[in-house]
Amino acid sequence: MTKLAANKLSVIADGITLVDDASLTLAPGELVAILGPNGAGKTTLLRAMLGLTKIARGTAQLDGSECRGLAAHERARKVSYLPQRRPLAWPNRVRDIVSLGRFSHGAALGRLSPDDAAAVDNAITSCDLAALADRGADTLSGGELARVHFARAIAAQAPLLVADEPVAALDPRHQLRIAELIRQFVEAGGGALVVLHEVALAARFADRLVWMNGGKIVAEGSPEDTLNRQLMRDVYGVHAHVERDENGFDVRIEGAS
């Protein structure tokens, strides 16, 4: 079983500690959401766990081997990564963008192997993109583009997924849609580590919440155990009304503390 693990991991850049002594694991079958204010070190932690940034102390391992030492394509076959900024250089067709998810399998655009083509078709169908498959990316709305990027990430058919703010700048309906797609990926046996700013959405869909502040993991556990008034004040610096109902959690921000 593929496992991504950070152990007492610290990242220091220009003398500033961005991530401090963080330990975190991700395994298939679970959806882990990282919460925390801007600058808490969430993105840096993800990048360090993937071996994309230098680690000052501690380890980041994928199946027991150091991520920093893994070849990019080896890592990509086990973990697919959806970064926060997703700038497309060209107005490519949707199908081609999704096909780039097969890069680590050796796929080249325009001549996909049957396996690659099947994975791409599968990703396109499960993200409801069949009708848009031949459209240029420059003709899509923000919500449609978010689905395209997500389809690209799952086309890799890697057991693990790391997504950095996959629902940022989306309307509520599209936020739900992407969250459902991530949940679907986890139900199918995948493991997802997702940075979210939408606390209620995270509490509703995630199995485990990881709360970060000032580069440290300050709390970790199920939404039931960790989502409360105290932690909302400590982590986000807000007064929040938190109530559990049959649909999940109702989180209402009342003001800055």
Next chain:
Amino acid sequence: MTPRTLVITLSIAAVVAVLAACLLGSTPMEFSRVVAALFGQSSPGDSIVVWQIRLPRALAAFVVGAALGASGAALQGLLRNPLAEPGVLGVTATASLFATFALYYGFAESSAYLLPIYAILGALAATALLASAAMRIQSVVTLILIGVGLSSFSAAAMSLLLNLAPNPFSLSDMINWLLGSVANRSFEDLKIAMPFVAAGLAILFYTRRGLSALTLGEEAASGVGLNLRRQRIAVVLGAGLATGASVALAGAIGFVGIVAPHIVRPFVNYDPARSLLPSALLAGLILVVADIGVRLLPTTTELKLGVVAALIGAPAFIWIAMQRRTTYD
């Protein structure tokens, strides 16, 4: 038109253009005479015109165009911007500077291969500088400004070097290097430049898949499994070799590396990988045709090929720049 038919069409067009270059000139030759000369069945006069003047010149134009077209397409893929090109980025000017330095200070005398090697070193220095700057700066506008700086500096340094050079030079030498020309090129010149151009193009084609991945942005490209560092080094090396060797052969010819990929891109679904080959073919074709124009224009002194390339290419560059939406940056 699919990418495949595009490649086939451009290949046929390039062959036709090279043949046309053999037919046309100050003394037009009939088709049958050119064919006879190509197969060694003609008068010695015809044979010299075709084999020693027109054919090597046309092939030189094609090779230079192919090198610049593929380098342009690859640099555009790497830097994720349609305005990147060896000329605009100052790579050809820097290669010219290194080549003239070697030539006029006697460093290129011991072997004919030293001239392209110096030009390639210049091209590599410029591409490496740009690629390392690109790692830190996201804005491609800044990169192009660095290219403007490189070009101006190279032209000024070349002028200074030529003034101080121990070997005699004329102003027309400098114009040849800065504007580019394929006049009087022989098969011998081609033979010296070809291995470097071929090596450069081979490296670019070998790493073309990575250029597709870079469509997603550098972060996501490394996410899908691209070794960014290796990709950057490969493109710098490939574009440096091809561009440097083309400068050694013909001087600095600008803009063709922008125009060709821009025309090609919609036909290959904007995939940088699949734009390499057709861009090389189209850029080669453009320079062969432009060189025919240079030879046919009734001017007292022959126009430089680079002048014609810039007359077509510079307005295209401005047009592409004005079309760009700021959101892409």
